[in-house]
Amino acid sequence: MNVMAEVRAESLVSRAQRVAAVAAQHAEAVDREGRFPREAVDAMIAERLLGIQVPAVHGGEGATFSEIAELCSILSQACASSSMIFAMHHIKLSSLVEHGLESAWLTAFMQRVASEQLLLGSATTEGGIGGNLRNSICAIEIENGVCRLEKDATVISYGDYADAILITSRAHKDAAPSDQVMTVFLKDQYTLERTHVWDTLGMRGTCSDGFLFKGEAPAEQVFPKPFAEIAAQSMLAASHLLWSGVWYGIAADAVIKSQNFIRAAARKSPGQTPPGAIHLANIANQLQMVKSNIVAGLKTYEDAKRDEEKLSSMAFAVAMNNIKICSSEMILPIINGAMLICGIMGYKNGTPFSLGRNLRDAHSAQLMISNDRILGNTSSMLLVHRQDTSLLG
Amino acid sequence: MKDKIRDILSRLGKLPVAVDSLADDSDLYTAGLSSFASVQLMLGLEDGFDIEFPDNLLNRRSFASIDAIAATVEQIIATRKVA
Numbered sequence A: 001m002n003v004m005a006e007v008r009a010e011s012l013v014s015r016a017q018r019v020a021a022v023a024a025q026h027a028e029a030v031d032r033e034g035r036f037p038r039e040a041v042d043a044m045i046a047e048r049l050l051g052i053q054v055p056a057v058h059g060g061e062g063a064t065f066s067e068i069a070e071l072c073s074i075l076s077q078a079c080a081s082s083s084m085i086f087a088m089h090h091i092k093l094s095s096l097v098e099h100g101l102e103s104a105w106l107t108a109f110m111q112r113v114a115s116e117q118l119l120l121g122s123a124t125t126e127g128g129i130g131g132n133l134r135n136s137i138c139a140i141e142i143e144n145g146v147c148r149l150e151k152d153a154t155v156i157s158y159g160d161y162a163d164a165i166l167i168t169s170r171a172h173k174d175a176a177p178s179d180q181v182m183t184v185f186l187k188d189q190y191t192l193e194r195t196h197v198w199d200t201l202g203m204r205g206t207c208s209d210g211f212l213f214k215g216e217a218p219a220e221q222v223f224p225k226p227f228a229e230i231a232a233q234s235m236l237a238a239s240h241l242l243w244s245g246v247w248y249g250i251a252a253d254a255v256i257k258s259q260n261f262i263r264a265a266a267r268k269s270p271g272q273t274p275p276g277a278i279h280l281a282n283i284a285n286q287l288q289m290v291k292s293n294i295v296a297g298l299k300t301y302e303d304a305k306r307d308e309e310k311l312s313s314m315a316f317a318v319a320m321n322n323i324k325i326c327s328s329e330m331i332l333p334i335i336n337g338a339m340l341i342c343g344i345m346g347y348k349n350g351t352p353f354s355l356g357r358n359l360r361d362a363h364s365a366q367l368m369i370s371n372d373r374i375l376g377n378t379s380s381m382l383l384v385h386r387q388d389t390s391l392l393g
Numbered sequence B: 001m002k003d004k005i006r007d008i009l010s011r012l013g014k015l016p017v018a019v020d021s022l023a024d025d026s027d028l029y030t031a032g033l034s035s036f037a038s039v040q041l042m043l044g045l046e047d048g049f050d051i052e053f054p055d056n057l058l059n060r061r062s063f064a065s066i067d068a069i070a071a072t073v074e075q076i077i078a079t080r081k082v083a
């Protein structure tokens, strides 16, 4: 790392740590009330973290996925909902950064995201389609330079609080379900009529209500690139890597709590290894596996970046799917192990070792694009794609 | 070769439109080729032409149109002759 990059990485981390401190103060209330983490998001805006991914020439800081994933992990150790909001915003921003430069409007909008710290929301999920994001029922209508869209968007996180929503649809009324486009709609260009309330087990602060979305905007706000390519070349990777950063942070926080518990016990009875210590060794090992897997995934992405061939290859898609499956599944036994270590102190709310929120938040990971769906997709690719058996390749 | 490709495509591509209505350079993804059907199509091509697609050709572009498929298949057959 050169000196400039080191200074920048240092400062991104310390900025995120200040946001995490704010998020931690309100995390319990956000979870209990299922409310938007206003304070944490305001802190992200104050630290100017919403625009860091935008290239420096366009007013951002050119932060990489690896750097952003690290920030997701820092934030989710304090409040997973805040971190997930940060991750989802950056997943949407990645579509602008990687595919927006061919459009003057999208480039100018990306600059606005950096300068005005706009919060971006996402609407891929649709009634009747679920998490199969490469299919749409709704279709965008483009006429005389104006585009109109109505979508039964069953889950839009922080829909009420976003400054703009990036939304998928079929490319026109006769298009096949998989012939999709993505369009940016600004807050004053759409209405949201609430259809579902997000009262969930965990991730309660993401406020992922369902809405009937109705929007009208200039047609230049449609991405020129087909959504299929955006999804394959950056969005799926961004989702799996940044979500994994969030999930890793939830598990890492659980491991730290259980380690604190063990260390306190060890100090009370010197000379004796506390009974839960063996569990701690075990979950620390599992956490390292999750970490290695995500780090390898980030490296695979950074290496393939800007090489459309590689990014569109099956090898890449299989690798990214595997990252998601691994981190979303592994965090559950880790947090469960932490619960066994902390016992009642972990099970109770309001102790320094409480693990309820970690466990509830973590359970969303397997459903956020169902793992069954992802495994189904990988298994179909494995009919033709041959597994690379090299260790380092 | 393109007739054979069209035949395999109409059996396995599960397109919402008739394969006859597509030009050789029509975009198959726009025509509705899903990722699952594209894998079935690859398997059908491997079987039909007795070839195996190497990993570097397993990407969207190689199967984006009938022309692209023909070029991909020809490339594999040509390399096999050299080898």
Ligand SMILES: Cc1cc2nc3c(=O)[nH]c(=O)nc-3n(C[C@H](O)[C@H](O)[C@H](O)COP(=O)(O)OP(=O)(O)OC[C@H]3O[C@@H](n4cnc5c(N)ncnc54)[C@H](O)[C@@H]3O)c2cc1C
Pocket (backbone or CB within 6 Å): A084, A088, A121, A122, A123, A124, A125, A126, A129, A130, A131, A132, A155, A156, A157, A158, A203, A206, A208, A364, A367, A368, A369, A370, A372, A373, A376
């Ligand atoms: C915290 C959180 C925030 C979210 N935020 C957003 C957001 O901002 N915007 C947005 O658009 N979406 C969002 N989502 C939705 C998410 O992206 C998925 O679309 C959603 O979780 C899938 O919902 P589902 O389980 O009802 O649907 P489905 O994907 O239909 O899955 C339902 C069940 O059916 C089974 N199944 C269905 N199809 C298959 C298949 N082909 N193969 C195998 N099994 C199958 C699976 O077992 C699955 O459990 C969010 C989700 C979470 C948890």
